[in-house]
Amino acid sequence: MTAATFRREPGAPTSLDDMTGLTPLVSTTMCPEPQHVFTKLREEYGPVAPVELEPGINGWLVLGYQEVLTVARQEQAFAADPVNWSVNRDDRLAPDSRIRAMMTPYDNAFFTDGERHRRLRAPIDAGLGRIDQRQLRRAVAALCTDVIADFVGRGEADLVADYAAIIPVLSMADVFGLDAAQGRALYKGLLELYSWEGDAAAAYGRVVGLIAEAVAARRTAPTQDLTSFLTEHPDLHSDAEIYDTMLLLIVGANENAINWISQTLRLMLTDARFGGRLRGGRLGVDDALDEVLWRDPPFTNVAARYALKDMELGGQSIRRGDALILGLAAANADPRIHTGGGTSAEVGNRAHVSWSAGPHSCPARLPARLIVRTAVETALHRLPGVRLAIPAEEVAPVDSAWTRGPAALPVRFTPVQQFGSDQP
Numbered sequence: 001m002t003a004a005t006f007r008r009e010p011g012a013p014t015s016l017d018d019m020t021g022l023t024p025l026v027s028t029t030m031c032p033e034p035q036h037v038f039t040k041l042r043e044e045y046g047p048v049a050p051v052e053l054e055p056g057i058n059g060w061l062v063l064g065y066q067e068v069l070t071v072a073r074q075e076q077a078f079a080a081d082p083v084n085w086s087v088n089r090d091d092r093l094a095p096d097s098r099i100r101a102m103m104t105p106y107d108n109a110f111f112t113d114g115e116r117h118r119r120l121r122a123p124i125d126a127g128l129g130r131i132d133q134r135q136l137r138r139a140v141a142a143l144c145t146d147v148i149a150d151f152v153g154r155g156e157a158d159l160v161a162d163y164a165a166i167i168p169v170l171s172m173a174d175v176f177g178l179d180a181a182q183g184r185a186l187y188k189g190l191l192e193l194y195s196w197e198g199d200a201a202a203a204y205g206r207v208v209g210l211i212a213e214a215v216a217a218r219r220t221a222p223t224q225d226l227t228s229f230l231t232e233h234p235d236l237h238s239d240a241e242i243y244d245t246m247l248l249l250i251v252g253a254n255e256n257a258i259n260w261i262s263q264t265l266r267l268m269l270t271d272a273r274f275g276g277r278l279r280g281g282r283l284g285v286d287d288a289l290d291e292v293l294w295r296d297p298p299f300t301n302v303a304a305r306y307a308l309k310d311m312e313l314g315g316q317s318i319r320r321g322d323a324l325i326l327g328l329a330a331a332n333a334d335p336r337i338h339t340g341g342g343t344s345a346e347v348g349n350r351a352h353v354s355w356s357a358g359p360h361s362c363p364a365r366l367p368a369r370l371i372v373r374t375a376v377e378t379a380l381h382r383l384p385g386v387r388l389a390i391p392a393e394e395v396a397p398v399d400s401a402w403t404r405g406p407a408a409l410p411v412r413f414t415p416v417q418q419f420g421s422d423q424p
């Protein structure tokens with residue numbers, strides 16, 4: 001059956017919930033060659049394919065570039081608020097479901113629609129727009145150097161756990177005007193929150209406690225930082241809205257920027273085109289950043305949009321209450337938008353959908369690129385002779401259905417003794 005002719009056969013299951021034997025969504029993030037999975041899904045179903053989100057829970061993966069734009073842009077037909085998902089209406093998610101965090105309602109911009117979304121989003125756009133780019137670059141370079149100082153004498157490190165995982169949250173802490181100790185405490189709190197071990201509610205309480213402390217301090221003594229800006233913003237109507245907005249900015253930065261840093265470092269350490277002038281490489285850090293956005297977007301699959309009415313999309317019958325996952329990596333690789341050469345031929349072209357599109361598209365493109373570029377440049381500059389310690393094909397992906405970053409990036413380099421170091 002070809003994509004163009006695919007229709008459910010008479011007698012075939014008519015609802016998403018009735019379909020069995022579907023491709024698990026994690027196979028688009030955790031397999032060695034996601035492009036093969038996209039191709040297979042496209043051949044079988046076309047630009048919109050049914051997938052298993054977790055055992056017993058199905059959704060649509062939107063694979064087509066045009067279809068992703070349609071779903072992301074039309075909020076009258078596709079809501080971001082998970083309250084509209086039939087699975088939530090019927091209370092079918094298990095308490096320990098791994099997809100719960102991304103697919104249950106929260107009171108922040110990411111999970112709201114319409115007027116409420118616009119009100120919660122306005123302070124985010126205005127606050128991020130006020131960031132002084134030069135000052136942020138200097139601050140991020142300094143904290144990258146600090147983090148590297150912890151391991152530069154060892155001659156080996158895991159550039160994910162020891163570096164990429166730390167930089168985005170410390171950078172956002174700086175934007176919020178938190179000091180180094182508060183930034184480290186925030187990082188520790190987020191680690192606990194996402195560890196899937198221990199008491200998540202207690203970890204959440206500790207993170208919000210840090211944020212609440214900063215808000216209370218700015219009320220007494222206002223400053224020029226993002227915490228003060230959000231605390232005073234007339235569109236945020238309660239402490240809870242201020243805390244949730246700050247948390248959304250920290251969490252939004254965290255996963256995505258971690259993966260962008262580690263994917264770019266991996267590419268630059270393994271691909272001769274990026275090897276630097278001495279080793280004959282022609283392309284620079286910005287080229288590597290763009291290539292990662294095309295080929296391995298940090299937010300591989302965005303959860304989610306929920307159909308507000310029955311409709312047809314990409315040849316599929318979508319029912320009201322169905323979940324649609326925005327397949328950003330798949331859409332970037334849509335053969336209908338490439339004229340040959342594949343996604344690696346896209347140097348200088350930024351028409352990918354890695355920031356999504358429509359009202360929820362990422363508000364932080366500029367600061368995100370600045371943080372990630374600074375982190376990549378500082379690591380390459382400060383770790384002499386840095387090289388991957390394992391074969392490139394042995395780099396394993398993180399355990400997630402939403403992203404495809406490396407779980408670890410073990411490297412070796414020439415150890416550098418720090419002035420004042422107590423190491424022999």
Ligand code: HEM
Nearest residue numbers: 109110249252253256257298299354355356360362364368
């Ligand atoms: C400083 C770093 C970052 C911050 C503070 C940040 C913040 C945010 C926020 C607040 C939202 C929610 C917007 C809304 O729902 O209206 C968002 C959405 C999004 N972000 Fe970012 N982000 C950062 C980095 C990144 C990176 C590196 C990527 C990947 C290239 C990315 C991809 C996305 C995507 C795809 C969405 C849209 C999801 C959707 O359509 O529902 N973000 N980000």
